[in-house]
Amino acid sequence: MANVLGIDFGGTKILVGVIDTDSGEVRSSAKKRTVVEHGHGVALAHLQAAVREALEAANVTARDISAVGIGIAGQVDSTKNELTRAPNLPQELLGKVIVEAVQHEVEPAATMFNDVAAAAAGEAAFGAGRGHPDFVCVFVGTGIGGAIYRNGEPYLGATNTAGELGHMVIDFNGRICGCGGRGHLEAYASRSAMVRTILAAMKQGRKSTLFELVPNPNPDDAAHVPIRSKALKGALDAGDELVREMLDDGARFLAAGLASIVNFYNPPRIVLGGGLVDAVDYFFSRTAELVPREALRVPAGDLKVVKAKLGDFSGIVGAAVLAGQRALATA
Numbered sequence: 001m002a003n004v005l006g007i008d009f010g011g012t013k014i015l016v017g018v019i020d021t022d023s024g025e026v027r028s029s030a031k032k033r034t035v036v037e038h039g040h041g042v043a044l045a046h047l048q049a050a051v052r053e054a055l056e057a058a059n060v061t062a063r064d065i066s067a068v069g070i071g072i073a074g075q076v077d078s079t080k081n082e083l084t085r086a087p088n089l090p091q092e093l094l095g096k097v098i099v100e101a102v103q104h105e106v107e108p109a110a111t112m113f114n115d116v117a118a119a120a121a122g123e124a125a126f127g128a129g130r131g132h133p134d135f136v137c138v139f140v141g142t143g144i145g146g147a148i149y150r151n152g153e154p155y156l157g158a159t160n161t162a163g164e165l166g167h168m169v170i171d172f173n174g175r176i177c178g179c180g181g182r183g184h185l186e187a188y189a190s191r192s193a194m195v196r197t198i199l200a201a202m203k204q205g206r207k208s209t210l211f212e213l214v215p216n217p218n219p220d221d222a223a224h225v226p227i228r229s230k231a232l233k234g235a236l237d238a239g240d241e242l243v244r245e246m247l248d249d250g251a252r253f254l255a256a257g258l259a260s261i262v263n264f265y266n267p268p269r270i271v272l273g274g275g276l277v278d279a280v281d282y283f284f285s286r287t288a289e290l291v292p293r294e295a296l297r298v299p300a301g302d303l304k305v306v307k308a309k310l311g312d313f314s315g316i317v318g319a320a321v322l323a324g325q326r327a328l329a330t331a
């Protein structure tokens with residue numbers, strides 16, 4: 001049995017697990033908040049505490065760990081194993097800081113990967129991509145990320161940036177995206193985009209059960225309000241009309257983007273995951289229903305749009321899988 005430590009280091013939460021990379025079993029997991037507003041020191045302390053908790057819960061010691069993989073919300077230079085860009089994290093974490101923090105707790109040197117690449121690898125090995133060498137993976141949460149699997153391998157493109165479908169243009173004169181571009185899918189169909197439009201409507205006087213969470217809605221502050229995917233699910237279940245409308249709009253935009261992928265790339269399978277898809281089944285089923293209607297008839301014919309299987313664990317399982325493969329390749 002190969003015990004590999006998998007870490008998912010995001011702007012909101014840090015998830016750490018001990019993964020058996022032979023079976024994909026998550027033997028233990030520990031979750032902490034990143035609390036980026038308290039600075040990088042707190043985030044690193046939370047990371048180390050989560051590593052210790054995960055080891056203890058799996059009843060293994062630091063020595064039983066054969067490899068360590070970290071999926072990070074940012075760009076990673078894989079040749080140097082350095083974090084080069086991370087807009088949603090404190091900039092003190094760039095370089096090897098996170099790798100070194102983990103090194104205090106376990107013996108094997110950690111390898112860093114982009115979080116979407118890690119989550120897709122998790123789904124490919126043990127989730128909804130298992131047994132399907134060709135599929136496109138799309139994760140919807142704070143942003144929208146994607147990955148392409150071809151013949152069982154990730155397709156990276158000429159500059160290792162393939163799969164960035166959150167930045168597909170769906171409205172030439174549209175909303176400004178977090179990347180600075182205009183009219184990108186992510187500015188319409190990500191959770192943060194939907195939260196922004198919900199807050200704007202509330203400010204205009206629309207009623208919503210979310211007033212309990214955000215008494216003074218300010219759409220410009222959408223990134224910092226406590227409306228996560230679970231809160232949207234709660235509001236939807238409570239019959240909140242505004243939230244249902246916005247989820248419908250988001251699903252329409254996402255389906256339009258995915259239909260473009262279907263027409264252009266003709267994949268047999270799309271795996272949809274991420275916090276919003278995981279928490280709000282309604283959003284998934286609306287999107288899955290709309291994609292074949294928006295796409296051309298022939299490529300839509302045999303297309304399967306399925307939900308990611310590993311949920312919250314796709315990132316830690318995938319980071320562990322990739323780290324295990326890397327360890328084997330360099331051994």
Ligand SMILES: [Zn+2]
Pocket residue numbers: 166167177178179180181184186
């Ligand atoms: Zn963009």
